[in-house]
Amino acid sequence: MRATVLLLxxxxxxxxxxxxxxxxxxxxxxxxVLTLLGFGFWAFLFGVSFxxxxxxxxxEGLGDxxxxxxxxxxxxxFFSILVFSNIVTxxxxxxxxxxxxxxxxxxxxxxxxxxxxxxxxIVDSSWMTLIYGLPVFIAYGMVFKASPEYYLxxxxxxxxxxxxxxxxxxxxxxxxxxxxPARRTKDILVLLGLLFxxxxxxxxxxxxxxxxxxxxxxxxxxxxxxxxxxxxxPLLPSYWATETLAPLLRTVKGDxxxxxxxxxxxxxxxxxxxxxxxGMIYYTGWSRSQEGKKSSIxxxxxxxxxxxxxxxxxxxxxxxxxxxxxxxxxxxxxxxSQLFLLFGLMVVYIYSxxxxxxxxxxxxxxxxxxxxxxxxxGMVGFVTSAVAVRFVFPAVSLEGASFWIIRAAPISxxxxxxxxxxSSLLPLLILAEVLIVLSNTLLKVTPFMxxxxxxxxFMMTFGITSLGVGLGAVFPKFKHENVAQIPTGFGxxxxxxxxxxxICLVIVLEAWPVYRIFTAEAFGNHISLPGWAxxxxxxxxxxxxxxxxxxxxxxxxxNRLKQREI
Amino acid sequence: MIKLINLTKLYGKLTAVNGINLEVxxxxxxxxxxxxxxxxxxxxxxxxxxxxxxxxxxxxxxHDVQEEPLKAKFITGFIPxxxxxxxxxxxxxxxxxxxxLYDMDDxxxxxxxxxxxxxxxxxxxxxxxxxxHGMKQRLVMASALLHKPQVLVVDEPxxxxxxxGARLVKDIFRDLASHGVTVFMSTHTLEIVETMCTRVxxxxxxxxxxxxxxxxxxxxARMPNSHLEQIFLRLTGGDxxxxxx
Numbered sequence: 001m002r003a004t005v006l007l008l009x010x011x012x013x014x015x016x017x018x019x020x021x022x023x024x025x026x027x028x029x030x031x032x033v034l035t036l037l038g039f040g041f042w043a044f045l046f047g048v049s050f051x052x053x054x055x056x057x058x059x060e061g062l063g064d065x066x067x068x069x070x071x072x073x074x075x076x077x078f079f080s081i082l083v084f085s086n087i088v089t090x091x092x093x094x095x096x097x098x099x100x101x102x103x104x105x106x107x108x109x110x111x112x113x114x115x116x117x118x119x120x121x122i123v124d125s126s127w128m129t130l131i132y133g134l135p136v137f138i139a140y141g142m143v144f145k146a147s148p149e150y151y152l153x154x155x156x157x158x159x160x161x162x163x164x165x166x167x168x169x170x171x172x173x174x175x176x177x178x179x180x181p182a183r184r185t186k187d188i189l190v191l192l193g194l195l196f197x198x199x200x201x202x203x204x205x206x207x208x209x210x211x212x213x214x215x216x217x218x219x220x221x222x223x224x225x226x227x228x229x230x231x232x233x234p235l236l237p238s239y240w241a242t243e244t245l246a247p248l249l250r251t252v253k254g255d256x257x258x259x260x261x262x263x264x265x266x267x268x269x270x271x272x273x274x275x276x277x278x279g280m281i282y283y284t285g286w287s288r289s290q291e292g293k294k295s296s297i298x299x300x301x302x303x304x305x306x307x308x309x310x311x312x313x314x315x316x317x318x319x320x321x322x323x324x325x326x327x328x329x330x331x332x333x334x335x336x337s338q339l340f341l342l343f344g345l346m347v348v349y350i351y352s353x354x355x356x357x358x359x360x361x362x363x364x365x366x367x368x369x370x371x372x373x374x375x376x377x378g379m380v381g382f383v384t385s386a387v388a389v390r391f392v393f394p395a396v397s398l399e400g401a402s403f404w405i406i407r408a409a410p411i412s413x414x415x416x417x418x419x420x421x422x423s424s425l426l427p428l429l430i431l432a433e434v435l436i437v438l439s440n441t442l443l444k445v446t447p448f449m450x451x452x453x454x455x456x457x458f459m460m461t462f463g464i465t466s467l468g469v470g471l472g473a474v475f476p477k478f479k480h481e482n483v484a485q486i487p488t489g490f491g492x493x494x495x496x497x498x499x500x501x502x503i504c505l506v507i508v509l510e511a512w513p514v515y516r517i518f519t520a521e522a523f524g525n526h527i528s529l530p531g532w533a534x535x536x537x538x539x540x541x542x543x544x545x546x547x548x549x550x551x552x553x554x555x556x557x558x559n560r561l562k563q564r565e566i
Numbered sequence: 567m568i569k570l571i572n573l574t575k576l577y578g579k580l581t582a583v584n585g586i587n588l589e590v591x592x593x594x595x596x597x598x599x600x601x602x603x604x605x606x607x608x609x610x611x612x613x614x615x616x617x618x619x620x621x622x623x624x625x626x627x628x629h630d631v632q633e634e635p636l637k638a639k640f641i642t643g644f645i646p647x648x649x650x651x652x653x654x655x656x657x658x659x660x661x662x663x664x665x666x667l668y669d670m671d672d673x674x675x676x677x678x679x680x681x682x683x684x685x686x687x688x689x690x691x692x693x694x695x696x697x698x699h700g701m702k703q704r705l706v707m708a709s710a711l712l713h714k715p716q717v718l719v720v721d722e723p724x725x726x727x728x729x730x731g732a733r734l735v736k737d738i739f740r741d742l743a744s745h746g747v748t749v750f751m752s753t754h755t756l757e758i759v760e761t762m763c764t765r766v767x768x769x770x771x772x773x774x775x776x777x778x779x780x781x782x783x784x785x786x787a788r789m790p791n792s793h794l795e796q797i798f799l800r801l802t803g804g805d806x807x808x809x810x811x
Contacts, residue, residue, distance in 0.1 A: 007666045014663075015654035018693060105614045105646075106667040107639040287618035290611070327742040 004108065005180035008116035011099070030490040037493065046135035053143040057158030067140070068246050074136060075238035078129055079165060086169025087176075089125035089527045093117045093283070094170065095177055097290045107431050114278040118271065120167040130162065141250060142309060150248040156260060157244050164237045167270025171277050177285040201436075237263060243390065303330065317411045318419040325423055328398065345430070349383065350438050373445040374507075374514060376436070377453055381460050381503035384432045385496060391423040392468030393495050394486035397477045397562070413561050417473060425465045448521060452514060456506065459542070470553025471495045473561045502549050506542055513538040567717055567749040568613070570577045573622035575608050582608045583780060584772040585622065590750055590765075592716075595743045597763035598752040601802050605772040606752040607647060610721045613750065614644040626717055629720045640668065643715035646662035647752075649706035649721040653695035657686055657705050661712065668713035680708040683733065707735065711742075718742060724758060736762060756794045766794075770802050 056063045056070070094117050095102075103113055141150050164252040233239060240259040247254025307330070311323040362504070396417070399406060406416055436453045445453075475491025487493070520527050569589040575583040583605045590727050600606045612619040615631045615638065624631040624708050627635045627673050629638040631774050652660060658677065666672030684704040684750075694702065710718065717741075724732050739762060753759060759766055760780055767777040776783050780797070782791045787800040 007663070010666075011652045011655055011659075011663060014659050015652060018654045018659075023692065099652065101646060101668075102652050102664075103614060105616055105639065105642075105644045106664075107636040108667075109636065110668055112656070284618055287616070289615055 005115045005119070008103065008108070008112060010118060012120070014091055016211065028419045031332075034490065034493070042135050043134065045132055046139055049136045049139035050143060057143060063252065067143075068242070069070075070510045071245065072238070073241045075161075075241050076236065077208050078133060079161070079236065079241075082126060082129055082162065082165035083169055083172075085125040085129070086121055087172050090117070090121045090166075090170045090173040092176070093124065094173060095286055100286065104283075110279060110282060111275055114275050114282070117171060118166060118274065121170060122162055125166065125169070126162045130158065136246075140245075141418040144249045146249050147251055149251075150245065153244055153248045153256060153485060159265060160263035161237060161241050164263070164270050167267070167274045170274050173271075174274075174277055174281055174285060177289060178281045182408055184316050201565065203262075224377055235268060235289065240266075259428055260361070266428055287435035298483045314419070317409075318415055318422070321411075321416060321419040322423040325395070325398070325420070330349075340422065344402065347419075349379075349435065350442065373440050373443050373449045373453060374511070376439050376443070377456050377510075378503055380432055380435045380439070380453075380457055381464070381506075382500070383435060384457075384461060384464050385503065387431060388424070388464050388468040388499070389487045389492055389495055390426060393422040393472040393492060394477075394559065395469055396472045396557075397486045400478050403478055414558055417469060417561065420472075421465055421469045421554065428465055429458065429461050432461045446518075446521065448517065452510075456510065456542075459546040460503060460506055463546050466550045467495060467553045468498050470555075470557030471498065473557030476561075476564075485549055498553075502545070505545055509538050509542045509545065526530040567594075567627060568596075568750055569623075570609070570613070570624070571623050573609065573612060573624060574620045575605075575612060575617065576620045581772050582673075583619075584610070584767075586769070586772075587776055588767060588774065590748055593743050593746045594747055594764045595739055595762050596751065598750065599611040599754075599756075599759065599760040599766060599768065599798060600752075602619060604769045604802075606769055607721055609769065610646075610719055610750075610752055613719050614642065617753070619750055640713070641716040642686035643713070643718045645707055645710045645718070645723060647718045647725065649702060651694040651697075651702055651705065654693055655656045656691045656693055657681065657692045657697075660705065661709055664709040665712050670713060673712060676712060682707045683724060683738070685730075690806035700728055700731055704731060704734075707738075711738075714777040715747065717748045717750065720749065720753075722753055723751060724753060724755045732758075756798060760794045768798065768801055776801050 037218075053067055056067045059066065138155055140146070141154070170198075195559045240262045241257040243254065244256045244263065247256050307323060310320050310326050314322045406413075417452070433454060436457045437450075439451050440453050471491060471494060475489075475494065477486045477489070489494075516527060516535060518530060519525060568588070570586050572589040573583055573586040573634060574581070589804065598606055598609070604724050608617065612629065613626070613631065615635050623633075624638075626638040627641045629641075631638045640701075640769075652663075655663070658681070661677040661681065662673065663678065670676070681690050684707060684740070686701065686704060688699065691699065694705065697705065703723075705740055707723070723735055723739075727735060733805050736758065739751070743749055750760075763780070765777070765779055766783060767774050768783070769775070776786050778786070781790070783794070783797050783801065786794055787797045789800055
């Protein structure tokens with residue numbers, strides 16, 4: 001039995017081994033760069049956690065309480081994310097994976113398929129949480145100067161803590177697919193997932209957790225301590241994990257062993273119950289998931305009219321490409337549902353400005369408001385880049401296996417690429433301008449800063465779009481299993497780095513002239529003629545940088561696409 | 567060797583397969599024809615155990631595919647129309663994997679023999695992602711024959727094969743049949759059916775509309791001594807000419 005489970009997992013082992021032994025030219029460098037970036041981020045997380053915990057420990061009496069409350073919140077957050085991640089992952093591993101045709105037509109017991117897929121699901125859904133949670137837990141151990149028992153307890157806690165959400169996730173998925181066909185379940189899960197994260201983030205932001213570090217917000221000390229001590233539900237595995245680790249951290253007597261046993265027994269139960277549920281309903285659900293997708297709202301006449309309206313500004317072949325892209329976008333739930341996430345992020349972003357305690361700052365508020373507005377340019381640029389990496393960077397890759405149609409058709413690659421550019425630019429422009437206008441309105445900035453913000457963001461968006469389309473053509477991923485894979489990897493990272501560099505360059509070039517003009521306006525200082533010359537030169541350089549950012553990436557992308565063999 | 571008993575498959579309101587009854591004997595090469603969307607692939611997937619019938623049953627070697635799936639699958643080799651391959655596995659690794667799925671402890675010689683037979687020896691240690699469609703098809707066929715099945719269920723065997731590959735497949739199917747293996751084949755290549763199949767069934771809109779030898783089908787269509795293409799088109803109502811392209 002074990003041999004069969006290992007056998008079912010062996011293709012993955014061979015695939016990884018073959019990928020490592022047969023690296024294409026350039027892959028080695030990509031791997032090194034990605035690994036270094038990963039280590040860098042790991043070190044950054046460790047550093048931040050260490051600093052925060054060290055600061056907590058300096059707070060007399062309340063510090064440890066705060067640290068353990070934070071641990072409890074972290075574990076609860078991880079648990080929630082893991083459950084949802086496992087639901088989504090198990091849908092792919094148990095129902096949508098291409099190899100299931102091979103496995104289910106072979107004489108392999110369903111139980112063995114379940115066990116192999118269980119392991120696959122845990123690995124796929126949990127590895128990132130595990131790797132990037134470890135620096136936090138290690139920081140706890142170091143700050144609390146924990147004994148070796150803590151680290152042993154950590155290892156013994158992690159395994160069941162990962163198994164339980166996997167078991168729950170898989171059972172939920174099987175029940176969902178039993179109720180809905182797998183492809184419809186995928187759509188539902190994508191939507192639910194995005195709504196889940198948006199609501200979670202908004203709730204988190206509205207809870208204003210920064211209040212916990214400011215005892216002044218609670219009228220009495222008793223209320224404050226009560227808030228610190230209030231436990232999360234004792235029925236949750238995250239609570240058991242906290243109660244396992246907390247006594248070990250502080251080297252005090254506790255019920256670590258009891259809660260550890262709770263974790264392990266629940267983990268075992270989740271596997272057994274999952275296997276039983278699998279035996280009852282998995283094959284029926286999988287068989288039904290072979291059905292094709294039914295037609296949906298996006299194929300209605302109203303939808304068609306809407307799509308044609310969106311493509312109106314374009315003509316001829318470019319219009320055909322834009323219309324095709326718009327239809328595909330709205331018919332792919334995993335694409336358009338990201339708009340919910342976008343909307344949620346915009347709401348949270350704007351709402352954050354409302355919460356800024358400007359009146360309590362040391363600097364004059366009008367000065368701070370306008371300074372923040374200038375820094376906000378960078379933030380809006382960053383948000384726009386983050387959106388572009390999801391929607392614009394994949395634009396060329398989304399042609400996928402049907403790119404041969406474009407290459408074989410009488411349309412120049414230039415027209416094709418510029419078609420992608422123009423169809424991506426408009427929504428990004430709307431997003432960026434809405435963000436800058438709303439945030440500046442909330443900041444109550446001067447008209448000069450408002451106009452500067454609008455103009456700068458307008459120009460930057462052209463460059464951000466061009467970088468997205470151009471670099472997306474340099475690093476296309478025509479063979480992708482799902483759209484979310486496209487921005488991950490070397491190309492997406494290069495795009496984000498180049499985009500950040502571009503935005504920083506624009507901000508740096510504008511910083512001095514804006515400072516001179518603003519202080520002259522605010523304090524009534526006079527700007528000399530040489531001063532104006534320098535200001536004009538800076539803005540000309542900003543314009544040049546934007547023009548280069550607009551044309552260079554598109555030219556490079558165009559050349560690469562022309563050379564590409566299909 | 568193969569029995570389909572009142573086999574039905576519904577997709578919501580759509581009846582993909584409607585009460586099919588078929589029997590295929592040991593050593594027969596059976597052709598399963600039909601227009602696009604007639605229900606051929608749905609039927610074949612139910613035979614391979616990939617789809618659960620709405621009602622009815624499939625017996626392979628006397629074993630019900632739903633009630634005794636492992637026993638039925640152990641004696642069946644399945645070749646789908648769009649085969650899945652692990653792109654990052656070599657041909658040899660893929661064959662080893664399949665051999666193990668069928669509990670073959672020592673399949674090395676058999677693997678080498680089949681790779682050689684299907685002309686894949688020099689590609690044995692190349693990744694499947696570098697294979698052409700025809701080569702992938704041949705690899706999947708080779709893997710389906712690893713465990714010496716008693717029944718071979720094939721969906722569109724000739725797609726993507728060059729003339730040499732097509733000839734090879736025909737020879738292999740003839741050889742298998744002569745050794746008692748039952749070959750159940752869905753195909754659009756009517757020349758194959760005419761030269762190889764002992765009997766043929768035509769499915770249209772989920773129902774078997776004709777069954778028997780090619781000669782018998784010719785008599786049914788009142789077109790004796792005609793080619794199978796004309797018989798097929800007459801029986802499925804597709805014999806109107808194409809006008810004014």
